[in-house]
Amino acid sequence: MQKEQTFISIKNEAIQKGLIGEIIHRLERVGLKLVAIKMVVPDKDAIAKQYPDKEWWYKQVGEKTKDSRQKRGVEDNRDIIEIGKWVRGMLLEDLVGKPQVAMVWEGAHAVEITLNLSGKSSFKNPM
Template sequence: MIDRTLVLLKPDAVQRALVGEIIQRFERTGFKVVGMKLCYASKETAGKHYADDESWLKSVGEKTKKSYEAKGIAVKEDAMSIGKRIRQQLMDFISMSPIVALVLEGHDVIGKVRVIVGDTAPNKAAPGTIRGDFAFDSYGLADTSGRPIQNLIHASDSQESAKREIGVWFKPDEIHPYQRVDEALLYRKT
């Protein structure tokens, strides 16, 4: 299925001058850039993107707890309050410097982009993934430093969140559908 996904190159990617390197990885895989801009996230946009959504807050908290438990460290704080704390940190972080927002299009783009991006914790992300190749941050280092994990990228995790997140960052007329020459081979009708 041909889908679209939202990718953000977060402030750490822009500050470390990794924008070209990262976009190249999506392009060379074959995905089509249909939206792209450098922008400053207002607090309002940051708050919409990292929505105050119960299931997302819980899942962020639970992922954090699991990563500590895997190291034999018990975390008393409940998942929801971890999620709320991280959301606040992310909203501050994402609006501290310009970011690059992209809409990518292609067959199964949402899942494949997350494979290219790699694990949330760069210290666990496989070599060959963006996070594995360009970062080494961890849950522990981020938490003791009171900041979000610096993992360079946000990528939508489902069709539902992609649709919502694209709407947060792009007006309809900022997305540009076009035909690429390789599509006749890729999406040929049998």
Template sequence: MALEQTLILIKPDAVQRRLAGTLLSRFENKGLKIVGLKMLQVTKELAAEHYAEHVEKPFYPLLEEFITAGPVVALVAEGPEAISVVRSMMGSTNGRESAPGTIRGDYGVSRQMNLVHGSDGPEAAAREIPIYFKPEELVSYESSLGDWVCADDEK
């Protein structure tokens, strides 16, 4: 099982709705280890770097307007298959179509205001994490609970 890191953004809609702590708790309660955490305002330049593959698409102006509308909480979570675990926890992009029990299923009713971003694969995580975090901002540590979260052959 691959130990992975993934970028998670708690988007402006979730911050404005005061869900940041609730959503962070869900990731921690799942057993993921938080190795980076900060609040920041996404600029137009940062948005263009993060969403580079979408800049020329017709929907990009609305995406940029949304992601720069308020602060985000950026975090890096680590754990076995963290990328797919986080993607499953988030649910479908459209909150109206997301299953109950997922973040978007429990808290969302919109496609665009969908509360969270998570890297969609190892390549995306490798590209996205350095956009938001300098290497020295990520903290490697042993969790005292680690042995109670996963068996040794799953780490």
């Protein structure tokens, strides 16, 4: 079986709640191996690369956000591109200059396993 590698970032909020050890433990418990780890404080350029300033990204995130908000009873009449830009702005504001733990994990089906553990908030096929 082929090993995969996947990137996981523990964001500042989880760090402040003392969840680093629990997250690492969960990933190890499902058979993944930690192959790289470091604490970083990303600048705007680093975060902007993770959340691209591209129409396809705005559309994808805007659709997902609008659907999620509608399911919770929140009406949002904005265009999906506008919603996507709003989400990106919030992400930049929330993540820039705040510590994160950046990790690379390895194992069979590492991408699928981490998506399942994280609640699939990431995108499998961004384009």
